[in-house]
Amino acid sequence: MAQAPINKIINFSSVDGPGNRMAIFLQTCPFSCWYCHNPETIKACIHCGDCVLTCPSDALHMIDGKVVWDEDKCTQCDTCIRTCKYSSTPKILEMSAESLIKRVREVKPFIKGVTVSGGECMNHPDFLLDFFTLVKAEGLGTLLDSNGFRRFADYPKLMEVCDGVMLDVKASDPAFHQELTKADNSMVLLNLEQLLNTHKLQEVRIVILPNKPDENERTIRYVASIIQDKAPLKLLRYRPFGVRDEGLKELGMGNTSLEEMNRCLDLAKSLNVKDIEIK
Amino acid sequence: MTEAYNIVTNKTLTYQQQVIQLAKLGENTDTSIYVDPQFTKAKEEGMICDLFEGALPYRPRYIVPDYSILMKNGSAFLELDPPKDIWEATNALLIMYRHVPSVTTFPVFLGNLDSLLDPFIVDEKEAEKAIGLFLLNIDRTLNDSFVHANIGPQDSKAGRMILRQTERLQCAIPNLTLKYDPELTSDEFAALAAKTMLVTAKPSFANHRMFTSEFGEGQYALASCYNGLRLAGGGYTLPRLRLNNIAKNASSPEDFINNVLPKYASLMAAHMDTRIKFMNEEAAFFKSSYLVKEGFLDPKNFVGMFGLVGLAEAVNTLLGKDSKHGYGHNKEADDLGVKILASLDDFLSKHKAPYSENSGNRYWLHAQVGIEKDGPDSSPGVRIPIGSEPEILKQIQHSTRYHKYFPTGVGDIFRFEETWIKTPEALVDIIRGALSSGMRYFSGYCENNDVVRVTGYLVKRSEIARLEQKEAVKNDATILGQGSRDLAHAFDRRVVK
Numbered sequence A: 001m002a003q004a005p006i007n008k009i010i011n012f013s014s015v016d017g018p019g020n021r022m023a024i025f026l027q028t029c030p031f032s033c034w035y036c037h038n039p040e041t042i043k044a045c046i047h048c049g050d051c052v053l054t055c056p057s058d059a060l061h062m063i064d065g066k067v068v069w070d071e072d073k074c075t076q077c078d079t080c081i082r083t084c085k086y087s088s089t090p091k092i093l094e095m096s097a098e099s100l101i102k103r104v105r106e107v108k109p110f111i112k113g114v115t116v117s118g119g120e121c122m123n124h125p126d127f128l129l130d131f132f133t134l135v136k137a138e139g140l141g142t143l144l145d146s147n148g149f150r151r152f153a154d155y156p157k158l159m160e161v162c163d164g165v166m167l168d169v170k171a172s173d174p175a176f177h178q179e180l181t182k183a184d185n186s187m188v189l190l191n192l193e194q195l196l197n198t199h200k201l202q203e204v205r206i207v208i209l210p211n212k213p214d215e216n217e218r219t220i221r222y223v224a225s226i227i228q229d230k231a232p233l234k235l236l237r238y239r240p241f242g243v244r245d246e247g248l249k250e251l252g253m254g255n256t257s258l259e260e261m262n263r264c265l266d267l268a269k270s271l272n273v274k275d276i277e278i279k
Numbered sequence B: 001m002t003e004a005y006n007i008v009t010n011k012t013l014t015y016q017q018q019v020i021q022l023a024k025l026g027e028n029t030d031t032s033i034y035v036d037p038q039f040t041k042a043k044e045e046g047m048i049c050d051l052f053e054g055a056l057p058y059r060p061r062y063i064v065p066d067y068s069i070l071m072k073n074g075s076a077f078l079e080l081d082p083p084k085d086i087w088e089a090t091n092a093l094l095i096m097y098r099h100v101p102s103v104t105t106f107p108v109f110l111g112n113l114d115s116l117l118d119p120f121i122v123d124e125k126e127a128e129k130a131i132g133l134f135l136l137n138i139d140r141t142l143n144d145s146f147v148h149a150n151i152g153p154q155d156s157k158a159g160r161m162i163l164r165q166t167e168r169l170q171c172a173i174p175n176l177t178l179k180y181d182p183e184l185t186s187d188e189f190a191a192l193a194a195k196t197m198l199v200t201a202k203p204s205f206a207n208h209r210m211f212t213s214e215f216g217e218g219q220y221a222l223a224s225c226y227n228g229l230r231l232a233g234g235g236y237t238l239p240r241l242r243l244n245n246i247a248k249n250a251s252s253p254e255d256f257i258n259n260v261l262p263k264y265a266s267l268m269a270a271h272m273d274t275r276i277k278f279m280n281e282e283a284a285f286f287k288s289s290y291l292v293k294e295g296f297l298d299p300k301n302f303v304g305m306f307g308l309v310g311l312a313e314a315v316n317t318l319l320g321k322d323s324k325h326g327y328g329h330n331k332e333a334d335d336l337g338v339k340i341l342a343s344l345d346d347f348l349s350k351h352k353a354p355y356s357e358n359s360g361n362r363y364w365l366h367a368q369v370g371i372e373k374d375g376p377d378s379s380p381g382v383r384i385p386i387g388s389e390p391e392i393l394k395q396i397q398h399s400t401r402y403h404k405y406f407p408t409g410v411g412d413i414f415r416f417e418e419t420w421i422k423t424p425e426a427l428v429d430i431i432r433g434a435l436s437s438g439m440r441y442f443s444g445y446c447e448n449n450d451v452v453r454v455t456g457y458l459v460k461r462s463e464i465a466r467l468e469q470k471e472a473v474k475n476d477a478t479i480l481g482q483g484s485r486d487l488a489h490a491f492d493r494r495v496v497k
């Protein structure tokens, strides 16, 4: 069975899809967005060993050239994450779908389903297929939270056991998307249409930037023209918490203003989107 | 200066609170009921507590009238005809509440309000106004947080009105419970209740299936804090074993279970026997009260509540663990907790309780929530000490091992971040899971509410602030809340993010 590097498991989450859900965060992401709140999820650990030296609790050890994390000793002080120069973390559990489903079973009476997020969950499609197949057998729901860099239509088996995708559309303008995320958005926009047409678009999320009203507007107009009243839209407020220096330089230290959030909300409404939420 | 003088000159007591305390003083001058000197000694040493019930029980501690009889027949004693509309119904209830005694002098049970009032709903606007005024009247006249109303399990117009008005009024009184059964309660009604709970700290959710399996269909009510009692009956008396202190007398867990605990349990059970016999054989209440004569109560439906506090500290003392690594965090400690309860339950199953026909002729365990004088080293009932709570999933799983032992009451409280207000369905998922896994009673509130749940009852932070300025406040329980906050950090519960 395929394995995946698990960055974090939240047993009870009310903000990752309908109802109470178990949220699972996988490591590594092909994008590197200015506003990333958890940049330590972007890259796989290269086992350089720097963080082993700074851990104050003797929770990290170099064994056979690999950093091994001792969860019991860890105090979650995050010194290791601040030490790492490679957008990674040593606090990773490599888990198979079978060992992860055991954790799900423990929580089963309390949840509507699971949501796999990241990093970027679609960096681990084989694992997702195995895992969602097991989750479905438990009678629970399955959602993905994805940046859409990979074509979902190429994974028909996975899509059979996946209830839907919460898709981030970071920007509709290709050049700006490239700047914002260091990656191309043509696949994201293709996925937006294809997911909608196959009824797998759970919701679309757009991060509203504090100092780019034109980009905000362009992206909303584009997304609205596709989804209209057929899928919910979430407008997420940029917040500087956890953002790297590079992002702070571009986007600043303040939250997106409420005026800008409301302007975007009104815009989306005027474009016939029915189900809109600001977060 | 006498104690009476101190009561009369105390500026933080209202007139009504003074009357109650003076009456207790008078009651305690009598010595007709035999009290075993060993019991008195155990009380003085802090091993057993009688919760200041008074020397001469002139009524049972908790009374749970069947108010449906008032709706059907009216009351001859109260000179009330059966009500014909929503105004007469709420008015009849308000009148009767003044004539339902209890240990606090206030009624600890107000009825299953939605099923009582729903038949009278014709004009919805008018009914909602009547229910709003009814609840306001209760908060301002029955000023004691142990006054408790029930709703559910079925969704109803009256139930929704009660929830909406509860949220609007933001009152500490009455305490409120939704009898919840996922098969009988609609998801929408449950979500409305969950949202109301987050912003008003009530209702709590009771495990309807569990209570029904123990008491029978429609035969139970939640009164006072979270006390499961038989309808048309109630609780005779509630003393409690202070396990945290008793454990200090034991040399080992075995010594505790085999020798020390049985000694105190026997003393307490014998004390209960005497009081219950007195209530049935000598006191006037069961013979002369209109509640009995008109069928609102049947003495057979009363039960003796065998209380306990401080299981967590008892276990940690017996195993030499601190609160972060012991009870609630450690399998050996949790297993010992279960063993202690099983041994008490076994003891009670062998002790024949007098006048307890409909309770299997035995006493039932009650996880008492504690009082302000208990201090910080005595957690309510079987709860994990505040400040040492594990994450919510683990806390729920822990509680499910213990709750089955307590038909007459146990519960746990969770404090949530504000974001949960937007997703009450997610909270219902958690509650449904908790109850289906064996939790008996679930309470919650949001971190920054004015109305907060202290240990079992509700108080307003704003009233506590007034009490601290040495002003009298009308809610009797506020003074208890103040003590709990200071001594047991009851406001510092872990927040569920």
Ligand code: SF4
Residues within 6 Å of the ligand: A054, A055, A056, A057, A058, A059, A060, A069, A073, A074, A075, A076, A077, A078, A079, A080, A081, A091
């Ligand atoms: S968070 Fe990192 S640095 Fe801190 S104790 Fe855990 S492993 Fe060590």
Ligand code: SF4
Residues within 6 Å of the ligand: A044, A045, A046, A047, A048, A049, A050, A051, A052, A067, A080, A083, A084, A085, A086, A088, A089, A090
């Ligand atoms: S987490 Fe970062 S610092 Fe630690 S070993 Fe991996 S790459 Fe190096």
